[in-house]
Amino acid sequence: MLILALAALTLIALDSFTPWLHPAHVWLEPLAQPFRWASTLPLRWREWNDQSLESRAVIIANNNKLKTEILVYKAQLQRMAELSAENLQLKSLLNGAELIKNNVIVADLVGISSDPFRHIITINRGTSDNISEGLAVIDGEGLMGQVVEVFENHSRVLLITDSSHALPVYNLRNNVRGIIEGSGDFQRLRLRHVSPTQDIQVGDTLLSSGLGQRFPSGYPVGTVSMIDRDPGQAFIEVSITPAAKVDRSLHLLVVFSSVEALDNYPQTAPAPAPAPAPAPAPEKLDPNHASEQ
Amino acid sequence: MALCLSLIAGLFLYSLPLQGDLAFWRPPFVLLISAYWLLAQPQHVGITFVWFSGLLLDLLYGNVIGQNALAMSVTAYLLKTQENRARHLSLPFQCLAAMLIVMLYQTIWMSTRLVSEDIVFSWPIFYPALSSALLWPLVAGSLYHLQRIFR
16 A cells, blocks of 8 residues: 555656656547547537527528628728738838737647646647647637647647636736736636726726737737725736637637748838837736746 | 446546536546445455556546546545445445545545645535535446446
């Protein structure tokens, strides 16, 4: 008994503090496939249910709705082309050196962590699709998480709701920056260190700020759902509802950020020092301190 | 045969997908199943077997290797010391015993996880103990029938 306990303790220490046992994880991954697949069954059943058990009238109505939606998006996209060209021109005028272009790859959810204390999912893309650690994962609505472990044909994604996860964001309304951390609850995130004088309201949209160099900027992270101002506390409690359907999306996108130099655009002489941003930021956030793990 | 089947079923049930907060209530089926066999077939199943099934669980689910092996084997050892008493318990007391066993297991498991993760010790870690006590008659009953079928 003692030997077994000691052996287990040794294994725990080895696996926690050294990478020596990593090959064992990699070899056993194919064996774990059916178990992971089983963990997504209810989600799959719900999707199948949605797809197969609808009446003809509902499908037709849905189809019409989607068609109008596409039309609206196409119309918006036309404006988008003009706007992005304009944006590019302005950036080149300001001597912006690079333009960030995001490519995405579609991935499917193939597993959910069985452990309620860890919000980790598995997607069916790995090193063979050029996935690397640290890439952002989004769904149709917003930011979901980041890749933390990559295998040959799949990878593990740490969700933004995990209690060990935090990411830098900014408020769309007034550009105030902040750090969002997960709470261990799929429906709730927390905004950290918000001073009582900060301008924040219920309903504000928070976007990823791209500080910390890990997440691409501009993806919706969540909306403020509740603000608790306790006069006895140094900071106010701000609850955020995640924009992404963190616990029910089956189809996800992995975002590759690639930086394109603006070489083919006319460069002007260095502009005078840019005016300081008017946005009041009560808490000065050093990007180096913007923790993302 | 019954052993292998039930263990595989247990490994599948370990990842039993539950919505939202219900996930905290998922009983540790592999532990319950190995505890049953530990008492029902002492000639085949010992603490080493429990240790290896814990190791398998860790490997399959990508936990830190050895966490479940440790927690399950220590729990099984303590159960083994009370073997003769545990085997003659009536059903309600069996449920109570299952609750204690799972509480012990959760405590050890969560403690080992503190090494590498930041876990908040709060009541949810003992929810599986309650759900195990409630589900124990079902688990024990189906394992008993499985044993009868493959005899």
